[in-house]
Amino acid sequence: MIQLAKRVIRQTINDKRSVMLILVAPLLILTLVYFLLGDSDYVATVAIDPDAVPAPVIDALEQQELELVDITGDEADQALDYLQQHEDVDAVLRFPENSGMDITLYEPSTKGATAISEIQEAMADINPTAEAEVSYVYGTQDQTLFDSLGYVFLALFSFFFVFIISAMALVRERSRGTLERLMMTPIRRGEVIAGYTLGYSVFAVIQAIIIVLYAVFVLQLSNEGNIFWILLTMVLLAVTAVSFGATISIFAGSELQVVQLIPFTIIPQVFFSGLIPLDLIPYHLGNLSYIMPIYYGAAAIKGIMVYGDGLSDIWGYLAGLTAYALVLYVINTQALKKFRKL
């Protein structure tokens, strides 16, 4: 078993692209996600008819981080047409007679949401009793999307890259005939799977350490809990990924087919990993998450990073992952019977 693990390690190190995929690709994508979901300094543009808006409101709006554009009363009345013709304007603000405030947006988007929240803050300045104070049990209002969803990517990466590398390596082992040769030696079937898992676990540990340190200390991803538990979860998740990869390799005839199976193996897991709150998924489909290994990993990492959970709070998820890995281990050892009955 140790022999096999050593070989997997040596073989992976000699294949530069695999090393890049495991160690460099997650950092690259994490950085990209950081910039995409991070704090943007976007300044929304709001169009008003200065003659129809009360002066104190204009003063208050000017205090906010907003770009104000003056339009005529006619343009304001035709707000929909105006927005269609002026793509750089995010919202038209009007105060029609006999009613309150009227905001017209081009489309539901985060740009529009920025405009609305700035307008609301301006209104609160005029009338302090209308101010809504929002506070959170966990996290703060000025957390970026990256802070609140970052944990999902930690879970995804520790699963995805190890899965791809190990599934492909096992398919290659079968198609090259080295698996048949391996099964001609006195090695036990269980040792084959365990050796593989052990070999890739070494990379999983290195990968987890690099990703977590990079996310928390370089990208400043907010973390309430103990980094060690995050590492433990990521390694467990990666170990499950190796077993999962081994199982998928049974159904894949070639390396290309591993890629072709990604829509069935990985993409559903992405949706159930916490990107979408499970309660919002209709028809109780959220329950499907219980059959997906990434769910357990993501839930545990969320617990640690967002709620500051310790081992006593997340052990259930870790147990779920371990059970998953064990079931796959048994399936994989049985599947090797195809190559040798004993």
Add this chain to the structure above:
Amino acid sequence: MDIQLSHVNKRFGDTAVIKDVSFTVAAGEICCLLGPSGSGKTTLIRLMIGALPADSGTIQFGDTEMPNMAILKRLGFMPQNDALYEDLSAQGNLAFFGGLYHLPKRTREARIAEVLDMVELTDHKRKLVKDFSGGMKKRLSLAIAILHEPDILFLDEPTAGIDPVLRRKIWAQFQSLKAQGTTIIVSTHVMDEVVECDKGALLYNGRLIEYDTVDRLLAKTDSGRIEDLFFAASESEARS
């Protein structure tokens, strides 16, 4: 160790690939499997080493019926494709298999050096296999098969793609293994190699059409060429 096959059958789906094959190879003999492409040579070897289960019939090595873990250790197998780890060096491949066969640490290095020398790869032992030529891969594959000094050696077209000079050297190796008591089953397309063997098994469409000592097989043909036995088989098949 001797080998006995008795009424072995194997189908893949609807097609019977090995049909009622029985023969015996005595310990220390070299037996060659001859037959056109697709006649079932590789399948028969995989059945014998236990990589494929037979549908019916028995395969015995010595007194032990296969598959059997204890016997497995005493078999060596060189597959038709190279079956090597391309991202490891020649040395790395040998060290890995040496470990799996539990070669004692003290003698492992020496044994690896010995087989590398036999297949003339000592100068290339640190090179990654993906940078090897086709013939070099074949030789490394052979080195792995004989590394643990097996009692029975299965070689699936070991000399395909190897130049005549090296081919002669490799056959000299087989003869010296035989002299040490190794039983060798070797499949080949090269009819010249038949004279190096003791027994010849002629496979045609999964049937064993001839099995005899090489001397007697050659005597059965007017020309002294084994090919003629296959032409005769294909003619009789065409008639029926």
